[in-house]
Amino acid sequence: MLQTKPLTIQEQLNKAKEYMTEHNQTKLMVSIVEKVDHIDPIRFFKHFHNEDLLRLFWKDTEDSFYLVGIDEFKTIKAQEDRFNQIRKQRQELLEQIYTPNGFDKGTGPVMLGGFSFNDKTTGDKWRSFESGLMVIPRAMLTVDGDECFMTYNVTVKEDTNVKALSSDLKYYTRRVYLEDEQKTQQLKSTNSLDYRNWDQLINKAVKSINNGLMSKVVLARELEAEFNQPIDLNEVLNKLVEQQTDSYIYIFDQGEDAYISATPERLVKVDNGELLSTCLAGTIKRGQTANEDVELANQLMNDEKNRSEHQYVVNMIKESIEPLTYSINIPSQPVILPLRTLQHLYTPVTAMLKESYTIFDLIEKLHPTPALGGEPREVAINYIEENEPFERGWYAAPVGWVDQEGNGEMAVAIRSALINNNTATLFAGCGIVAESDPQEEYEETKLKFTPMLEALGGISQ
Incomplete structure (x- = not known):
């Protein structure tokens, strides 16, 4: 669970750099979580459609839980033995990700994706969708009832400018209230x-x-x-x-x-x-x-x-x-x-x-x-x-x-x-x-x- 007084983005990045120093690491994958004011998940998804970024959307049957992922941070893929291969790759990847602020359900290094019906896809029509394909997005909005969180998954290096990176991550939430033109196809x-x-x-x-x-x-x-x-x-x-x-x-x-x-x-x-x-x-x-x-x-x-x-x-x-x-x-x-x-x-x-x-x-x-x-x-x-x-x-x-x-x-x-x-x-x-x-x-x-x-x-x- 998130701490009673959760750390800011900048504080989490600083904590990650301290962790790197303590463990003699030159770079570190970090999952940063912040609680935010409500952001409409549908509007959030829509406002990245012209930016050539991967977009992921999930809504449950009760309209109470949404995940919206934007851009790729890490992707794992499998062809044969897809469930077992994805399970192994996921565990190996998670062991390398540091989470300085803790997380609620559906926040942090969440993977979204899917699998094929059969163990292997071969046709050109499905060329972009491997038999197993799961993505940790670079930025993710989680809406769980009345609570709203943003997750940012980044790689921090020794020379990372924490203040600049913190500002860059705000890009994902700065423009979600702009209006877009809608086009209806026939x-x-x-x-x-x-x-x-x-x-x-x-x-x-x-x-x-x-x-x-x-x-x-x-x-x-x-x-x-x-x-x-x-x-x-x-x-x-x-x-x-x-x-x-x-x-x-x-x-x-x-x-x-x-x-x-x-x-x-x-x-x-x-x-x-x-x-x-x-x-x-x-x-x-x-x-x-x-x-x-x-x-x-x-x-x-x-x-x-x-x-x-x-x-x-x-x-x-x-x-x-x-x-x-x-x-x-x-x-x-x-x-x-x-x-x-x-x-x-x-x-x-x-x-x-x-x-x-x-x-x-x-x-x-x-x-x-x-x-x-x-x-x-x-x-x-x-x-x-x-x-x-x-x-x-x-x-x-x-x-x-x-x-x-x-x-x-x-x-x-x-x-x-x-x-x-x-x-x-x-x-x-x-x-x-x-x-x-x-x-x-x-x-x-x-x-x-x-x-x-x-x-x-x-x-x-």
Whole structure:
């Protein structure tokens, strides 16, 4: 926790130089934290869009916790064995970072990033997004309820001018109240897997399920959308925050290439050793009236296919986390989670994480859940790789953050888009079981495209 009388930026830098002298070091990575007056996280993100800097954005489902990272300080990457490699590199890096002022949850050398669905990405489309990619930003805003913090991650050397560096770091907060011009793009065209090919894909999967290869597989389709001008992420963020209030909102913006997600699905959260995971499987649309909404919810709750699909996820999560945790608690029945255009079956899972494990161990055990891959897991993953007509990259994969103490949260990047200049590739999938109907599943993917496509400036296809 931060000290009762926290040190100023300049005092923290001086303390870091004293530490260097005591330990005979010529340079030192330092994470400086200061409590600040409230800064709007959306405005903070938006005001760096013309500066050719990496931008990272995270909002939780309760609109109470935000992280906004600007510019790279340190980046770690992995291809094969991505979870284990990132875990090792993170630990090695954190051992080298000095934190003179202490930190609250979500401050200090926080890493933000994500992983690919499969262990390795190979396609050119995902060239900017390695299989494992986590970044400690140079400057980061943390908004946690009513409290607001700035973190600055810097390298201090023997000849560093502390006063000058302290002044330079204020750059990140000096200009956050300037107004920017907004540009709204318009949809020109879309392109997606036609229904005939989708029908063949689903029927083949159903046949494989009926032949005993697997009990479930999640299959997805892409939607390519072209716009009349480069996509303005600031405008997209405005719409997502306004429309997707019950979703995680995640942005990893590298300039021309960006990945964005507005997802309701948590993979896992760790807060002071307490684990929270989410079983979210089974989907139906919202009603036009309150009565219709209740009728549809009841229909979903009593639908054998959806309940069976949901139970797959519950069982798998329980089996996966049991070796890593104490005191697992799982409700006996799901509830309805209503979102803006969809409603889902939802079951929370809580437990205490054993001291020797981290959030990365949990990700490795949980990903992908049957809601994103299928059952049995390895058979379903192999089937997806062999039959799905595109590379998933970061779609349906873990994205999120983790701090120095191991607190963190990972969501599953569904309802997402990969953006390059004026084009966006959207992704939507559905769980296929023996009773699946291709037309119904196609309509479900159309519903799932809607939130992101509307935010981008189009209508669902």
